[in-house]
Every structure is written in C-alpha cells, then in structure tokens.
Amino acid sequence: MTRLRAGVAVITLGALTGLLTACGGSSEPPAAQGSSTAATASGGQSAPASSAAGRTLRVTITGRTVTPAPSQVRITPGETLTLVVTSDHDDELHAHGFEVEKELKAGVPTTLLLKTDLPGVYEVETHHPPLRLLSVAVQ
16 A cells, blocks of 8 residues: 555656746755745845735736736645736736636736645746746645
8 A cells, every 4th residue: 555655756756847837936045036025035035925814925017027027936735825926018917736727818907826735846937928927845
C-alpha cells in the first residue's frame, strides 16, 4: 500500500512538473523575483491587502508593463488570493496550477479567485503579449 502511494505521488509530481514546463512555468522562482506576504513585505515591495475573506492583489497592465512589478506572493494551502487585473488591451489571463483562464477586456477589471491545497509555485500570465504577472507560492 505504501509503495502504491509513493508511486502515485511521483507520477503526480512528474505530471505537474511537465505541465508547468510545457506552459513556460517553473517550479523555482527566478532569482530576480521578489517576495511579498501579507505579514511582511521587504525591499519596498507591496504586500497584497488582507481581509477576513483572504487577500486581494490588484495588477495593472499597460502595454508590456505590469504594475506592481512581477513578484512572488506566498499563500497557505486553502487560502484564497483574489487577483484583480486591469489591462489597457484585450487579452487572455491564465493562472497555471489553478487552471483558470479568463478573457481580459480593455479597461475592465477582471477578478480571479485563486485557491488550492496543493503546495507549489504557480505562474499567472497573459498570452497576447506573453507577460508574467506574478507567481503564487502555496506553502
């Protein structure tokens, strides 16, 4: 029974790694990325706003510029991160690992609710042009 569970875990981890790699994601955050959490924010980075219902992070896309600059946001398993994205152009928004895709309409805020119990680092990006908005570290 223990061998079966270990084999399933290895297969699941391999499948997730393959999916992240195929979509340009990574299990490791880039070295230049910053880190922000609700409790602490260092290096002048802004932390997502916290509330009893979870945290909210607002992101604006102007051309190829993402504000705030892409960073890593840490959440705990089961915690909800509400992401509100406003773009100056129509696009597609994709949250890897959460398997959420939404259409972005120019000037209209789009809300994503991101929640999972699976630890890992997941990328949130647009497709046209391909831009990384942030990575979500579930720890």
